[in-house]
Amino acid sequence: MAETVKEIDERPGPLSEMPVSNVSPAGGASAVALIGQYLLPVVVIGIFLLMWQIVPPLVGLHSYELPTLGDTITGMRDDWGDIGTALMVTLQDALAGFVIGNVLAILGATLFSYSSNAERAFYPLAIVVQTIPILVYAPLLSIIFFRLPFFNNNSQGAAVVGVAVLITFFPTLVNMTVGFKTVDPRVLELMRLLNASRTQIFLKLRFPSALPFLFSSLKITVTLSFVGALVGEYMVGGAFNPIGTALSDAGWQSVLGFQTNPFSLEGVGGLMQILYSRLDKPGIFAAVLAVSMMTILFFGMMVLLERLLVPWRAQE
Amino acid sequence: MAFLEVDGLSYIFPGAQPVEALRDISFDAKENEFISVIGPSGCGKSTLLRLISDLLPVSTGQVRIGGEPSRAARRKREIGFVFQEPALMPWRTAGKNVRLPLEVLGRRRGGTSTPLQLLDLVGLKDFADKRPDQLSGGMRQRVSIARALTYDPRLLLMDEPFGALDQITRDDMNSELLKVWEQKKSTVVFVTHSISEAIYLSDRVVVMTPRPGRITEIIGVPLPRPRDSEMKRESEFFEIETKVLRALDARSVHG
Numbered sequence: 001m002a003e004t005v006k007e008i009d010e011r012p013g014p015l016s017e018m019p020v021s022n023v024s025p026a027g028g029a030s031a032v033a034l035i036g037q038y039l040l041p042v043v044v045i046g047i048f049l050l051m052w053q054i055v056p057p058l059v060g061l062h063s064y065e066l067p068t069l070g071d072t073i074t075g076m077r078d079d080w081g082d083i084g085t086a087l088m089v090t091l092q093d094a095l096a097g098f099v100i101g102n103v104l105a106i107l108g109a110t111l112f113s114y115s116s117n118a119e120r121a122f123y124p125l126a127i128v129v130q131t132i133p134i135l136v137y138a139p140l141l142s143i144i145f146f147r148l149p150f151f152n153n154n155s156q157g158a159a160v161v162g163v164a165v166l167i168t169f170f171p172t173l174v175n176m177t178v179g180f181k182t183v184d185p186r187v188l189e190l191m192r193l194l195n196a197s198r199t200q201i202f203l204k205l206r207f208p209s210a211l212p213f214l215f216s217s218l219k220i221t222v223t224l225s226f227v228g229a230l231v232g233e234y235m236v237g238g239a240f241n242p243i244g245t246a247l248s249d250a251g252w253q254s255v256l257g258f259q260t261n262p263f264s265l266e267g268v269g270g271l272m273q274i275l276y277s278r279l280d281k282p283g284i285f286a287a288v289l290a291v292s293m294m295t296i297l298f299f300g301m302m303v304l305l306e307r308l309l310v311p312w313r314a315q316e
Numbered sequence: 317m318a319f320l321e322v323d324g325l326s327y328i329f330p331g332a333q334p335v336e337a338l339r340d341i342s343f344d345a346k347e348n349e350f351i352s353v354i355g356p357s358g359c360g361k362s363t364l365l366r367l368i369s370d371l372l373p374v375s376t377g378q379v380r381i382g383g384e385p386s387r388a389a390r391r392k393r394e395i396g397f398v399f400q401e402p403a404l405m406p407w408r409t410a411g412k413n414v415r416l417p418l419e420v421l422g423r424r425r426g427g428t429s430t431p432l433q434l435l436d437l438v439g440l441k442d443f444a445d446k447r448p449d450q451l452s453g454g455m456r457q458r459v460s461i462a463r464a465l466t467y468d469p470r471l472l473l474m475d476e477p478f479g480a481l482d483q484i485t486r487d488d489m490n491s492e493l494l495k496v497w498e499q500k501k502s503t504v505v506f507v508t509h510s511i512s513e514a515i516y517l518s519d520r521v522v523v524m525t526p527r528p529g530r531i532t533e534i535i536g537v538p539l540p541r542p543r544d545s546e547m548k549r550e551s552e553f554f555e556i557e558t559k560v561l562r563a564l565d566a567r568s569v570h571g
Contacts, residue, residue, distance in 0.1 A: 184401075184403055187403045187405060189371055191420065193390060193397050194393070194417055194420045194421060195390065195391055196420045200420055204416070204419070204420070205405070208407045312448075312449050
């Protein structure tokens with residue numbers, strides 16, 4: 001990794017008077033940099049939205065053929081009851097998959113870090129499983145889960161979460177396996193010199209070294225988990241909704257106006273099938289837009305979390 | 317009696333084409349003596365330090381530190397190591413980097429000095445809460461020196477610690493290192509390829525030649541202590557420098 005550290009004056013003397021390099025790399029040209037960084041993408045997105053609003057009617061497309069931004073917003077308002085509740089289920093499906101997938105992946109990579117035999121044994125299998133197309137996961141998993149008593153009568157819902165788990169698992173497994181190995185060899189020698197135990201080396205060196213890798217993976221997998229949940233819901237039309245189950249069991253029938261009952265809803269993926277059969281195109285666009293916004297929100301949260309937890313690497 | 321004894325040390329890097337890195341290295345160092353090892357790149361200086369510190373296993377010859385084999389000395393935390401790169405943990409502040417050895421050793425307190433006192437000693441008292449990416453190269457190397465001193469090692473091994481710094485910074489760091497060493501005495505083996513650095517710092521200079529790494533000469537430095545940089549401009553200094561240069565040139569005579 002290239003170090004972009006600003007060198008500062010080295011001469012001895014009152015060190016406290018030396019400036020510490022918190023200066024932005026751009027220095028004086030920061031106004032131009034800010035425009036490039038924030039204004040340009042906003043302008044591009046603005047132009048895109050404007051075209052979306054203007055072009056379809058100009059070329060004679062009606063809202064039932066290609067809804068404009070305005071039609072989509074209207075659709076969002078009309079169908080908000082359905083979209084909002086479905087969104088909460090998709091959110092729960094995606095986050096359950098995201099958390100379970102990442103925790104399993106970190107544990108797997110930890111095992112690999114402790115035992116190169118385990119890595120040799122399981123890594124090829126992990127790659128083989130990853131080559132299975134995501135569309136096949138959902139029906140495959142619901143068939144497998146159907147036989148497992150643990151999931152009772154909700155094997156389809158479990159399959160949805162399973163898709164999100166599988167889709168998040170591999171990027172993090174690969175990233176963390178590399179991350180645990182990407183340590184400063186000198187610091188590793190220092191730890192050996194100090195007779196550090198394997199666990200000390202793991203906790204004090206390998207794990208923190210892998211954090212930047214973890215966050216690149218979290219940013220990818222938080223997006224993928226929504227894709228996995230949507231595809232899963234679309235394919236099997238069920239919802240596991242573990243958070244909803246817990247909430248409704250605890251007596252919370254609704255939160256912020258959204259129902260928490262896990263069996264009455266099918267998530268945005270399922271809703272899209274219903275909207276499709278109704279030929280409610282503004283509704284479909286609205287559902288897609290809602291999931292996009294939710295995904296962007298969580299991506300942003302990962303970026304923020306990275307800045308907070310990996311400040312030494314998150315400057316770029 | 318010598319504190320550090322290196323006797324008949326040879327090392328061959330194993331592999332498909334084994335490389336003879338060191339051949340029959342013998343020298344010793346008294347308690348609190350400052351020894352420099354100088355020679356061109358590839359003469360096995362770093363390998364020598366790794367053998368002394370038990371980072372590489374000794375196969376031929378022997379190393380004794382305080383009368384014990386290097387492994388026992390390492391386990392008793394008698395060896396400190398400063399690398400050419402500062403080798404700091406970027407997620408830790410300077411203060412926490414200095415404290416790392418104590419955490420690993422499971423000690424609440426350091427040796428004779430606390431991590432903060434050591435940072436003060438290397439002139440970074442006000443930088444304890446800064447991360448390495450907020451420090452300059454020279455400052456980072458000072459942190460790394462403070463870190464090596466936390467557990468009061470009796471033997472300090474330094475592998476071209478100032479090699480990556482510019483000449484001006486390097487001269488300052490040399491003076492600072494001597495100040496630190498006057499306060500926290502230990503036996504030092506300092507690897508460098510700067511002749512003036514080696515002479516300025518050391519009591520004796522071990523001159524090595526490459527392929528395989530051998531010692532050609534061990535040259536005493538009878539300059540008084542404490543040293544100051546004015547000494548570099550005195551004729552005595554030049555005489556020693558000439559001796560070292562001749563010793564380095566000896567390799568061309570031997571082929």
